[in-house]
Amino acid sequence: MTKSTSLSSAKVFSNWLSDIRRELHRYPELSDEEFETTAKIRKWLENAGIRIVDYSLHTGVIAEVGGLNGGSIIALRADIDALPIQESSGLSFASVSPGKMHACGHDYHTAVLIGTAILLKEHEEKLNGTIRLIFQPAEEKATGAREVINSGALEGVTSILGFHNKPDYPVGTVGIKGGALMAAPDRFSVDIEGKGTHAAVPESGIDPINVASHIVTALQSIVTRNVSALDHAVISVTKFQSGTTWNVIPDRAYLEGTIRTFDEVVRRHIIERFDQVVEGVATSFNAKASVHWIEGPPAVHNDDELAELAWQEAEELGLIPIIATPSLAGEDFSEYQQKIPGLFVFIGTAGNHEWHHPAFDLDERSLPIAVDFIAGTAKRMLLHANNKIGSVGFYNI
Numbered sequence: 001m002t003k004s005t006s007l008s009s010a011k012v013f014s015n016w017l018s019d020i021r022r023e024l025h026r027y028p029e030l031s032d033e034e035f036e037t038t039a040k041i042r043k044w045l046e047n048a049g050i051r052i053v054d055y056s057l058h059t060g061v062i063a064e065v066g067g068l069n070g071g072s073i074i075a076l077r078a079d080i081d082a083l084p085i086q087e088s089s090g091l092s093f094a095s096v097s098p099g100k101m102h103a104c105g106h107d108y109h110t111a112v113l114i115g116t117a118i119l120l121k122e123h124e125e126k127l128n129g130t131i132r133l134i135f136q137p138a139e140e141k142a143t144g145a146r147e148v149i150n151s152g153a154l155e156g157v158t159s160i161l162g163f164h165n166k167p168d169y170p171v172g173t174v175g176i177k178g179g180a181l182m183a184a185p186d187r188f189s190v191d192i193e194g195k196g197t198h199a200a201v202p203e204s205g206i207d208p209i210n211v212a213s214h215i216v217t218a219l220q221s222i223v224t225r226n227v228s229a230l231d232h233a234v235i236s237v238t239k240f241q242s243g244t245t246w247n248v249i250p251d252r253a254y255l256e257g258t259i260r261t262f263d264e265v266v267r268r269h270i271i272e273r274f275d276q277v278v279e280g281v282a283t284s285f286n287a288k289a290s291v292h293w294i295e296g297p298p299a300v301h302n303d304d305e306l307a308e309l310a311w312q313e314a315e316e317l318g319l320i321p322i323i324a325t326p327s328l329a330g331e332d333f334s335e336y337q338q339k340i341p342g343l344f345v346f347i348g349t350a351g352n353h354e355w356h357h358p359a360f361d362l363d364e365r366s367l368p369i370a371v372d373f374i375a376g377t378a379k380r381m382l383l384h385a386n387n388k389i390g391s392v393g394f395y396n397i
């Protein structure tokens with residue numbers, strides 16, 4: 001790229017941002033396989049003179065801007081992985097890898113964070129602190145944030161900012177909200193063991209289809225009867241398998257699904273009630289049932305002060321900040337928030353389809369807007385972090 005003028009806004013290099021987003025979109029890589037993506041990110045950053053910091057990550061990149069004058073460290077995070085989806089967008093830069101697609105816009109997130117790094121680099125000497133850039137792998141598997149944390153890349157960081165494109169928001173809009181924003185997505189499976197028999201003599205067996213049907217129905221009463229109407233929760237059974245033919249009652253049934261919650265107490269309560277309901281219903285039919293849980297990341301819970309800073313930045317840039325509506329999708333950004341205060345925001349990208357749709361796309365006019373907004377909010381976060389240290393010092397005196 002050519003940088004002819006001083007970069008006070010990413011609008012100066014918006015075409016280049018589109019180019020790199022399209023390059024990433026064309027060659028998507030799945031979670032923990034982002035080798036080419038990692039190499040490209042490194043190359044683009046190094047070409048801009050941005051220093052890469054080597055942590056022992058399998059894939060993904062950690063880089064830094066600033067720190068020339070000491071000060072606090074804040075982090076910015078973008079996820080870089082794609083999904084196992086066959087693209088049907090018809091775009092000129094559609095995926096060339098069969099069965100793989102950037103259907104959640106992580107190509108966009110990566111381009112935005114690279115642009116942010118370049119914009120911040122331009123005024124690096126004026127930064128009162130360090131901005132650590134986390135290009136995180138494996139968000140779709142919900143394991144990448146833990147990989148980054150385990151590598152030590154979060155050490156010394158005061159606060160963290162993450163973002164996601166939002167297809168249903170117009171370009172120029174940003175969704176900001178303190179408190180709960182995205183759900184904890186836990187996955188369950190249930191094995192039901194009955195006793196097979198001839199379809200004509202059900203009294204000789206224990207019908208697992210009947211038992212599983214009662215379990216599915218009873219599970220629905222947990223949200224309506226055990227959770228306050230003021231809390232939000234979902235239980236969805238999404239898979240029900242049993243039997244092989246029309247005249248045999250099988251001996252087993254199998255269920256799978258997910259629960260979504262925003263509050264840790266509600267989450268624990270639902271899991272406890274779930275186990276009790278499954279066991280109780282199965283026992284009442286003389287069947288056996290076992291539940292297996294795969295716990296997802298916790299809910300995304302935003303820091304109120306950071307949300308206020310982002311709101312101020314949006315207003316100063318002439319964007320339209322709105323109070324984000326919580327999403328029941330999951331996001332492993334919450335793993336960072338278990339360690340340090342963090343803020344996750346939505347950026348309007350005016351797409352025709354929701355996340356994970358095979359024809360997913362976004363309006364690239366939102367690229368430079370997002371870069372300006374993330375860079376500006378990062379600077380405010382640094383100032384805020386430095387002031388906090390200052391105030392602690394003051395009160396200690």
Ligand code: NI
Nearest residue numbers: 104105106164
């Ligand atoms: Ni995503």
